[in-house]
Amino acid sequence: MSYRVEQRAKANSLEFRLFFKNCKGNYISPFHDIPLYADEAKGLFNMIVEVPRWTNAKMEIATKDPLNPIKQDVKKGKLRYVANVFPHKGYIWNYGALPQTWENPSHIDENTGFGGDNDPIDVCDIGSKVCERGEVIKVKILGTLALIDEGETDWKIIAINADDPDACHYNDIEDVRRLKPNYLESTVDWFRIYKVPDGKPENQFAFNAEYKNKDFAINIIKSTHDHWKALVTKNSVEGEINCTNTTVQESPFICKPEEAESIVKATPPCGPPNPISEDVDKWHYYEKN
Template identity: 65%
Template sequence: MSYTVEERGDLHSLTYRLFYKNADGKVVSPFHDIPMYADEGQNIFHVVIEVPRWTNAKMEISTTEPLNPVKQDVKKGKVRYVANVFPHKGYIWNYGAIPQTWEDPTHKDPDTGHVGDNDPIDVCEIGSKVCSRGEVIKVKVLGILAMIDEGETDWKVIVINVDDPEAKDLNNISDVKRLKPGYLDATVDWFRRYKVPDGKPENQFGFNGEFKDKDFAIETIKTTNKFWKALISQQAKPGELNCMNTTISPEDSPCHVSVDQAKAIIEKVCLLIFWFYCLKLSVCVVCL
């Protein structure tokens, strides 16, 4: 299944949104409707790329908005960017998330001793290609890092695009250590310090900052998928999360909507964002 994106609003502004459609032209949520597996038998997963390598804009799946478009994170009314922390430039991998996963904020992880961060599980794709914002790729899992962010478990899965020239040689985290010397150390360093320029303390890590292997990573992903299934069926309390979807059966998800409803919702959301942005800037729409 292939996916396309539709941009709305202005890039690097409060209005920017990236909505998704599947190969049939049906509007879908990148959080709920894109399957976790691209090939379950081969343990190949889908990843939604939020931030291309070397860029700084903090893009993310909006878990609280209808149909969960990708948008730029906002703090104190301004769009967010990560600082360049020497010697790194922006994000040092293609950064994204695995759909149909959720780190449950009520579940204390037995390995880290901390609850989940209320988001889909994060991914660092380490191949040679710089991906496009919003691109949906197929990856194989290599390992995982347990970051502790302000008292929450925030797993970082290390993957590689199955179409990357290096993919045939990278099959586990030990291969990354051997063939990409220094890359994993740089990854820990980046995650440890990237919030320091914003006045926050360094992040901490489970397992003393050591990466766990492929098998551990896959089991962790499967656990977050179980949490997501409880979320989408409303067995778990969603809080502010928006579970609207177009492909999960109504029997399995009370938040299912039709394609026509989804299209109407997108138009309404975009209009509301536009008006809010105009009011925020105290600009008359007629003058734009």
């Protein structure tokens, strides 16, 4: 199934939202209405691209907003951008999330000893194409990294766009190590230090920052999918998650197409982008401890 997006409000503003539509032109929630599997028989998953490679704006699915559009993260009233920490320019992969997954903060992960971060599970697409914000791509799962982000479990799934010309050569995490030397090490380095320019300490990892393989990663994904199912089908919602959806028939939060349209139309219309501060392009240099 194909999807498209509709921008509301100005880019680089607090009000900016990117809403999703299905092939029929109906508004949907990318979090709840896009299926986890793109092709379960072939082991392909849907990935929602929140942040294109090399960009800095920290975009994310708005889990607390109705219909969960993509918005820019905000800290202390200001839009968030990830710093350029040499030699990394912005995000070093297409970064996004798997729909219909949820890292439950009430569930203590047996592998990490911490609860989830209350978001869909994150994905790093290592393919060569620089995707568009809001693009939905089919990915092959290759492995995972267990980040501990400020006391929360924050799994990072490593995947490759199934349409990448070289995707057939990538079937597990060791293929990345073999075919893209230092890429996995650079990914650990990125996640370890990306918050340091903001005055935060280095992030920590479970398993001594070692990657787990494809099978392990898929088991983690299935677990977060089960947590999502429990979340979206019960009558009360944990963690302030907004479960408004248009297709999950067993969910008490399902809404009609006209209700979904009224949610979108209540937001400001699209306008010209606001200027971005020159500080976003500043380079930072950091020596590891």
